[in-house]
Structure formats: C-alpha cells, structure tokens
Amino acid sequence: MLGKKLRTQDSALSTHMAEASLSQPASFAERPRISLRTRLARLPRQNPIGMIGFVVILIVVFVAIFAPVIAPYTPTSQAAKRLLEPSAQYWLGTDELGRDVFSRIVFGSRISLQVGIIAVSLALALGGTLGVLSGYIGGPFDWLVMRVVDIMFAFPGLVLAIVIAGLLGPSIQNAMLAIGIIYAPVFARVTRGVVLSVRNEVYLEAARVVGGKDLHIIRHYILPNIMPSVIVLTTLQMSTAILTEAALSFLGLGTQPPDPSWGTMLSNGRKFMEFAPWVAVFPGLAIVIAVLGFNFLGDGLRDALDPRLKE
C-alpha cells in the first residue's frame, strides 16, 4: 500500500528529473517506429549544432589516441626554459617548470576523456542498473532503492569526493570513482522515470501475456525506450565530469603531478595570467572546447532522438 503510494510520488519526482536532463516526460508510446540508427543518421542535416559537437569530440578523441605522435615533446620533460612565449619551437609556450604547454594539452586530452568516459560510464552502470531494476521490479525494492538514491542525492558531492580521495589516496582514478558515484543517482532517477512511463504500456503488457521472461522484456522493450534519454544524459554528463575534474584540481584533489590535467594546468596557471597568459589560457580553451563539444553533441542528440520535438 504505502509502497505503491510512494512510488506514485516518486514517479512525479522522477519525471522532473527526466525533464531536468531531457525535457521529455510522459510516454514514448506514440513514438514513431524509426530506428535509433536512422535517427542518428539524420542528425547532420537536421542539426548543425549537434554536428559541430560530433566533429569536435571526434577531434578530441583523435588527439587523445594519437597523442604521442602529435605532441612534439614528452609532456613531463622540463628541458626548456620556464615561461617561454609561444614560438615556432614551443607552439603554445612553456609552463613554469619549462614544459611544453602544447604537448601537455595534447596528453591532457587523454585524462579529460578518461574522466568523462570512465566516470560517466561508472555512473551509468551503477545508476542505470539501479534505475531500470527499481522501475521494473517496483514494490519495496523500488522504495528502498529510491531512498538510497535520495540519500546519495542529498549527500554533498564535495564531501564524497574528498573522502574518497582521502580513503583511497588522491589520484585520477579515484577522482573518476568519486565523480561516478556522485553522478549515479541522476542516472538512476532518469532511467527509472522512463521505465515507469513505459512499463505499463500496451505492448509491454502484451509481451508479458505472451509469457516473456523479465530479462527478455527489459532487453527488448525497456532498454530501447530508455536509450534516447540515456544517450543524451550521458553526453551531457561527460561535459560536467570534465568540469568537475577541473574543480577538484582547483582544490588539489584531481590528477597527480606531473601528469598533465587541463584542470590542474588551468588552476596553477592562473597566477601567470598577466605576464604569461598562455600557461592558463590554452588549457582553459581546451576545457571549453571539449565541454562545448559534448554539450553541442548532447543538445543535438536530444533534438534528434526526442520524437516529440519534431514538427
């Protein structure tokens, strides 16, 4: 009884959450039967912003993969003089320890992407699974999971990040873990909200009547329905993760030196802004570009994948 009532409230709340990240509550029932692939394929023509994002992310991924080839110097080598201006030899100048800023930014793309991808995948795996199961199974299980999610939500993220850094030692892996855990409840709520909205729809009932197994139903009916929301949310959260890493770096909890992280470079480079701006500005630009890329892509995907936004 109680469980049922509470679930109904939660469904309202979850719908807010879904909206917050997606703006698409209510049902997917009326969605036109166009495959995900087709809709993705239509993206470039219909959505220039999404396309720009896609290309930017592609470039960042390319730079990250081929970093050793692209970077002219070892990112940790301090062979140069400190704070050299950008020149033919050091394209974006050198930092306070005499390291090539360009090479550090190139290698830094690996860390930013790792943070984005691994942290958000973790959040997705953790939160998404909880959300789907919770929404699908319902009952006391759902109630319990949602209470846990409530707690995680209300928990100050900063405390969590610092405690994890403290417990496991500060490192980029642990920062990713922290960011992943902090983001997990968002995924849980969004996926659960969508699952609730499709759960009782006709075709699902039909599947059940025909005697479909739970796993089968989840795979064939639930997952395809939550994919659009999850894809968009994932893309957007990746950009936030990169910013969160930068914020953690500002507080000294991010990447371990001397590994190049854009956040650390930006944070430490600020003090040279007036006389050696290249130390901070270029890593800052890298952050802006990557975050923008993910955001453009996410925004484009939202337009492309949300059928109700079609005219």
Added chain:
Amino acid sequence: MSKYILRRLILIIPTLLVMSFIIFWMVRAMPADIVDALVGVDPSITPEAKAALRHSFGLDDPIPVQYLRWVTEALQGDLGKSFRTREPITKSLVASLPITLELAFLAIVMSVIVAVPLGVLSAVKRNSNVDFWARAGGLIGLAFPNFWLATMFLLITSLAFHWVPPVIWIPPDKDLVGNLIQMFLPALALSVQLMAVEMRMARASMLEVLRQDYIRTARAKGLREGVVVFKHALKNAFIPVITVIGIQMGSLLGGSVIIEQIFGLPGVGWFLLSGIFGRDYPVVQVTALFLATVFIVVNLLVDITYAYLDPRIKYS
C-alpha cells in the same frame, strides 16, 4: 496534499539517520585526524603528546561509542562543538549559512532573469538565428569552469576599474546596497552555469508546450501569437526551471566553496571544506547533514510548487 507533505517530512528522519551514520563513519575512515592536521609537520612532537590530545577529543573511544554519544547529544538538541574552535557548531552555521544562501538565491534570480526569456524566445523562434545564438551562447556559458570565470572577473575589474568587491562580508541587514554590490560578481560567477542549464530547459519545455493541444486550440481560435505564448505557455515553461533549481541546490550549497574562497566569503561551503581538511569531525557531520536537510526541504518545496503550477500532477 498536506498528508503527502507530512509523509515526506517524516521520511526525512530515517534518511538523516542513515546519512548521519555514513558520514560519521566516512570522516573517521579518512587518513589523519584533527591532531595530525593541527600539529602539521613538526618532528619535535612526540607520539605520546599526540595521543594525549587525541584522548582529550575522545577520539580514542571505539567508533560505535563515539557515534552513540553524538546521536544522544544531538537528540537532546546539542549538535556539539567544533573540535577546532570549541564553540557550538550552530553558532558557526548561523554565521556562515546566510552568506551561501544569499549567494545561491542571487545566482538563481540572476539566472532566471536571463535564461527564461531567452529560452522562450529561442523556442518561439525555433531554428532561427536567434535560436542558434541563444543556444550556442548558453552552451558556451556552460563550458567555463567557474573558478576561471571568478578569476577573470577579479582580474578585469581590478585592472580596468581598480575595484574588487569588498573583502569583508557586508550583511544585507546592515547595508543592503553595499551587500548587493559585493555579492554581484560572486553570484554572477555562480549563475552562469545555472543560466545555461535553465535556458535549455526553458526552451525545451516551451517547445513541448507549444505543440500541445490547448495551445493549438488557442491558435486555431485566432488568438494572437504573443498572447498565446504568454498566457498559456510561460507558466509551463517555468516548471522545469524550478526543477533544475531543486537539483542544482545541492551543487549551489556545497559547490559554491570555490567561489567563496576566491571572493573571501566565509560561507557554509568553506566552513565544510575547512572542516574536512582540518578533520573537524563534528563540523563535517553536522554541516553535511544540515546541507542535506536544506537540499531535501528545497526539493520538497519544488515538488509542491510543481503541483501548484501544473494541475496535471497529483500527489496521492
């Protein structure tokens, strides 16, 4: 409705109990304690001297004993004293919370003022140039780490105008104008990301609303576009914006610490952070729980507002 609110309020109690236990355990699981943090690197201090100080904080008792002691005292209304200052934590909270709340409030107000009209405009003029630039602008705003924005604000005002916001906080009840002048830049730095998110939400929900039957009907009835948009749609466009505020409240309260440090505002975020770094366990426990409570209450308010604004939502 009132039953629903009551139930949500009651639910806060077990939530906080569970959280209190987690936080209590977590802060103690971190390496180092207040004695290490107080003493710093000083090789001349003996382990015995450190142990004696540990004892004075009751840190040598088993953790369950410490936990029970704390909960018992808290239930009697005594939230405890800071290890560091030996003063009641509530006193520090009362001093630091208004700063952060004001910061969050101003950031929200500023963001709504800019984001909602822009989002609505963007939706109404969908796929126009206005739409493209508003969206791109919003996304660009989202892409700057706020410590970078704050640093640039200070650099620019100090170089161009030889002015920065006063470094000592001016309470609004003492000098409202001075307070608002002081809080403008920090709130702006905090609001930019919020602005971007709200702009997107407003645009998206506006798009959806515009498609809906009653708007179509209104249009069909021949009402002028402007009237349609404002009368029917705007109210609905606010709904997701309010939701965003509820969700962002957590990051506004705890995450404003960077802005607080850069502008020298002794808010609750900084209070919490220094508690963590200084291993001031009682401060971390109480502040984290308190922020969680604020978060939960704000979200409850958001839900109530939501129901009020959108009659379709019914809470059983």
Added chain:
Amino acid sequence: MDNQKQNSTLVTRREFLRGAAAVGGAAVASVMLAACGAQPTTAPAGNTPGAVIPGPTSAPAVIKPKSGGKLTWALNNDPVNLIPFGAISTSNQWGKEFMYDSLVEWDKDLNVKPALAESWTTPDDKTWVWNLRKGVKFHDGTEVTAEDVKYSIDLQRTPPPPGIVIAQYPAATLASVDVVDKYTVKFTMKSADPTVLGYLAWARYSAIIPKGAYDKMNLVTTGIGTGPFKLVEYVANDRVVYTRNKDFWKPGLPYLDDLVLKVLPDENSAVAALRSGAIDGCRVTADTARNLKNDPNIVILKGLFSAPRQLQFTIKGDGKPWNKKQVRQAMSKAINRQEIIDKVYAGEAVLTGPIPPGYGDWFIKAEELAASFYKYDVDGAKKLMADAGFANGFEITLYAISQPVEYTQIAEVVKEQLKKIGIEVKVVSEEIGPFAKRNGDGTFDFCSTGRGMRHDPTGYINEYGRPTTGSAAIWFNKGEGWKNDEAIKLYDQCVVELDSVKRHQQVRRIQEIALDEFPHITTVQPYGFHAIRKTVKDMFVDFTDFHRGLRTAWLDPAG
C-alpha cells in the same frame, strides 16, 4: 616615574631600528648592549648577531611615523585557532601574534631584546632572574605581575587542550619558576640550558597571559595579552580583527588604529584586492612579485625567512637502496638545486644546509655549500650508484605536500633529475593532514617537505643529534637504520654548551656530517615576498615567518 627612563631607552631603540637597515648586524647588537644595558654579558644567547643577509626592505622611513588608520592584511592561510600555548602551525601564530608578548623578544635580526622583562641576570649558570617592566597592563587593564609570569610559564609545560606538549619548552632543565616579589621572577634550572632565551624570544609558545585566563575564557577564539593590539573578533575562515592597545608598554606604539587580518587563500584574488586597495598587503610568490614591481601603487618587500626545504628519507636498515650512504650521496649529486631555484622559485631562492641562511651566523653560506657540499655531478652520481650496486637504479615514491604547490613542484623537478641516474620517482601529493600523519608515522620512503623557524640552532639539527627520540626514532628506526656517533656526541654537548664559540663549532660540525651522510637531502631556501600598498611604511619580511612588521608599521596617506 619610571616612564621617563623607559621612554629614553625606547626612543634610542626606535631611532636605532630605523637606521638598522644601513648598519651591519654586528654593530646593531653592540649599540643595543650599550643602549639598554640590560643584556648581561654572560647571557648564553641562543642567537648572537652575525652576518645576516639583509634582504631589501622598504626604504628606511625618513619622515616621522604617523599614527592612525586601518590596515588590512591578507593571510593566505587560515589561523586555525588562537591558543597561546602548545603546538600550532605558523598560520595560527599569524592570527594571535599581535596580542601577546613574552619576557624577551627578538628584533628584526634575531637579537634578543627586553620585552615584558626589563632586564635579567644570570647569577650562575642555573639561575635566571627576570626583572619585570613595571606598569605593563593586560588588555583588560590589570597589571602584569610575577604571578602571571609564573602561571604562564608553568602552564606552557603541559598546555591545556587543544594545545599539545612541545619539545622546545625547556622541560628537562627548568626545575621551577618562582615568584620573588611582585616584579621579579626566578627560573631555577637543573642544568645549564642555552636555549631558554631563544624559547622566550621566539614568543610562539611563550606568551604571558593573566593568571587563570584559561579558566575564564575560550582562548581558542579569544585572547588577552599585553601586545600592541587588542582582539576585537575572530571569525574562522574569514578574519581576525584587532584594535590599538592604547596602554601598550612601548609608548607611542602601535601606530595603526585598526588591524584586520583577512583570509584570502587564492593569490590571484589577493593581488586583485591589493591593486584595488581592498587590502593593504599580502604575501606573494616570486613570479607575482616580479609582475607587480611596475605597479606605481605597490611596493615589493623581499627578505629571507626560515623555511629550508628538504627531501626526507626514512632509513630503517631494511635493505632499501637508500640505506646506503653512497646512494644518498649520489641522489644529492644528481639533484641540480640551481634548477629548483630557477624553476620553482623563479630564481628567488638560495642554497641552504640544515640551518637556513639568515639564522644568525649559524648557517653554512650558500657559496660554501655550492663549492663543497652541493656539486651537481651526474657522472659522479652514476659512479656512486654503480659502486653501491645500483647501476640500474631503483624505484622510489616521493610524497609531497599539495598546498602550497612548491613542495610538489620540487618533487616534479627532482623526479626529472633523478631519472638521469636511473631512479624512477613516483610523485604523490597529499593534503597536509595525511602528509603530516605519514611524516610522523614514518610511513614513507622519501618526501618533499620543509622546516620552519626554530628557537635555537639545535632545533634544525636535532634529528641528526637525537636519532633515537621523537619522530627521528621512527625515521631512522631508533638509530638502527642511521645514526652518527660523532653527531650524537656533539649534539649532547651543544645543548648544554654556554660558550658561544664552542657551540658554533659543534653545530657547524653536525651540519657537515649531515651534508656528507645526507640522512635528509637539504636543498634550497626561498625568499619571502610581501606586496604592500605604497601607503604602508616600515613593514618588512619577517625572518621568523610571522608578520612582526605590522606591530610597528604605519600608514602614510600621502603614499
């Protein structure tokens, strides 16, 4: 009354201080001796005047100091509490230093000067008789008497929590503190102790507070002393506000009406605030100092302060490579300290041994260090490594304090340098709490750290002289991993040696041993920089790493 005499003494002293920048350190002391006649010639002064490297300070004021005005100084670290007694970090002292005085004080160049004690005598090696200045008032108006001194010095032995017992207190030698009469206090020692004056003069742990103050108020966030400023309010993470103590025992001082210490951890914000006049001064790093040099409204002060940086080993006799002396010598040879100076400190640092340059005349000079002890020699280092059986190098983890970044940056530079002799260094930077715990527990192989100010030269070398006690016992496994019998013998002598010449020889020899065996690798000593508005006069970079200049600083509205 007595005031007349005091006045004349003090005027002499002040005039003298003003000229001090031009006069050499040695001359300073002799003039002072003549001027106040308080310092007994037999005084076992911890710090005799010496070749102090005079850092450029603000130009000596030619005009008469003006009274009045409010000065706001930004602190980059929060004074965590204001406790008068027990162990504290340097930033705590920043918060409380203006309200407290001790029996004696150091001047700018670390010469011991009378403070609450007008004069003192040492009838024999084991007795100190302190004659208190009459008419000195605490901030609440009560007079300072011998009872207060006894209360304070006795309580400093075992400070109430959160105070913590400190090693600098002469606990082993001080038998009793006795009230002779209202204005006379006697220390009876078990044995001679040359460190007592330094302990008192440093004033970090030796404040004089009213009798019973600990029972009456929360001395963590409030305080009452005899200092030039009275506490108005203390707000954690925010500010410490002081107002002028009109009854300060140095007539005419302080000049400032109000002194506000504002916590601003971010250097960029502090600089912006300074430029805009929202604050009047702050500490800055060398790069920022250079950048601000051309600002017409800002003056840059430069000076040495006690902060020798070092790389610290644990040597536990467990067969790890650095248990071997040759390996440690090789690492020292492979570390290019000039590169640390150039890159981490923008060229604004000097070489240091265990005792930092500027600490009286106890230190080994940078030129000598460069010529004899710190020769950068990668080939020599490789040979030593090969001789020790580590031609292929080894791996080691180097822990560093994360804030301020300089410790981590030193670690980053050292990592690159040691690569050249095959040592693969992994850098881990930690916040201060866990780092401090690691350091105290000895759960590290190698770490990048620093030492602060010490009350006595032995404070910088005690780990070499006492490898079996305190933290050193953990680092060196009670001496089983590392010890040097000569250093132990010399240390035992120099903690009781009253003859300054002999003591210098002992301290010098212990430093030489440390610079040969490298139980820790000492590196560099940075310069300190203050950036101040040009209206601020007579401020200086304080060698003790405090801000004692603010006690006598004044504001000239005309700039």
